[in-house]
Amino acid sequence: MPYTSGPYAGQPGGPGGPGMPGVGPYGLPPRRTTNGLAIGSLVSGIVCCLPPLGLVLGLLALPQIRKRDQAGRGLAVSGIVLSVLSSLLLVIGIATGGVGTFWGGFKEGMDEAARSKSPFSLRTGQCFTPEGKLEEYATDVTVVDCERPHIGEVTGGFKVTGFDKWPGEDAIDRIAEKRCDTINSGYALDTWAVPADVWLFYYLPSSQSWRLGDRTVTCAFAGEKKPFRGSVRSDATLLTDDQESFLTSVNAIEAVTYREPEEDPDEDFTANKVWATELLGAINTAYAGLGQRTWPAGAAPSVAALRKELAAASKQWLKLATATDADAYWEAYDPAWETLPGDLGADARTALDLTGTPPVGPAGEGASA
Incomplete structure (x- = not known):
């Protein structure tokens, strides 16, 4: 152990003591050093x-x-x-093509290792396939080109805040479902470009990873039953102003239709009336939003036709939203749905170079209402 204090600390060396050339501390011969180049040669x-x-x-x-x-x-x-033996092997490998095969395998292995990641190291826009079954918590996923078959596509993520200790999976799940739904909606504005069997998905922290400081929720679209090809990304960075404005106006209608209460108005009249009022608001907002923009000549007639349909639908949904009881609600229900354009402007979408056909589900039915 080297001295840092005491009688020998900082003292000049004398005969037979520290500092004398060729002699070690207390008169012992110095330790023989190993040549660094020799070590480098072996390595x-x-x-x-x-x-x-x-x-x-x-x-x-x-x-x-x-x-x-x-x-x-x-x-x-x-x-x-x-080194001589390795040099000979290298020369033989070059002559026979073995080096190229080795390097190709080495590079492939390195690429594969680089693609294997934790779900929480995934980045927005990456497509991936999990190791094993698709589940809420996984330790390894493989990043793949989005044009190849894959199970999921990352849309974004966020950090869970506001908890001093592990809040439980249910609490995080409620937060994740709401936040990831918003993130996914902004990531894929062209909803018809998303396959019918691809849904909201997210990876949550586990209680174990939470104790290690993990607070990340990773949001994604994921195939429920089978892999899919191609990216579903259609956010503001990839759309024109006209495309973004159109989708922002009409997407809310589509989103609200999916939230219709499971209970009939006879069972929960209030919930159904609240939902009808929400959908009426989405229809009116879309009508106003589409009217605030000057559309390209090729799309203007289709957008105008859609606004006309929305105006007619608004009148019928007003009756539904103001129904005084379940019987009145049922009376207005079918006429309201009949006036709502089921394609939400397919001609206008096509004219704006958006997806003009709703995704087809397993039974051959369109995904939109």
Whole structure:
């Protein structure tokens, strides 16, 4: 152990003591050092990609070892021998094409390792396939090109805040469902470009990862039953102003239709009336939003026709939203749905270079209402 204090700390060396050339502390001979080039030669000789370097380092090390009376001659000789053998193998490999095969396999292995990630290291826009079954928590996923079959596509993520300790999976799940729904909606504004069997999905922290500081929720679209091809991304960075304005106006109608209460108005009249009022608001907002923009000549007639349909639908949905009881609600229910354009402007979408056909589900039915 080196001294940092005491009678010998900072003292100049004297005869037979510290500091005397060729003599170690307390009169002992100094420890023989190992030549660094010899060590480098052995390491380079072992590493298959550096045999010439190992040969050079070994040849330089031998005279230094003799001149400085250092240790490491055996290391240098071993490095030279290994380097010569490795160099011969390298030359043979180049001549026979074996190096190319090896390097190709090595690169493929490195690429595969780079694609294997934790779900929480995924980045927005990456497509992936989980190791094993699609589930809420996984330890490994493989990143793939979005044009290849994949199970999921990352839409974004967020950090869970507001909890001093593990709040339980149910609490995080409620937060994730709402936040990821908003993130997914902004990521795929062209909803008809999303396959019918691809749905909202997210990875949650586990109680174990939470204790290690993990607070990340990763949001995604994921195939429920089978892989899909192609990216579903159609956010503001990829759309024109006209496309974004159109989709922002009409998407709310589609979103609200999916939230219709499961209970009939006879069972829960209030919930159904609240939902009808919400859908009426979405229809009126879309009508106003589509009227605030000057559309390209090719799309203007289709947008105008859609606004006319929305105006007619608004009148019928007003009757539904203001129904005084369940009987009145049922009386207005079918006429309201009949006036709502089921395609939500397919001609206008096509004219704006958006997806003009709703995704088809397993039974051949369109995904939109």
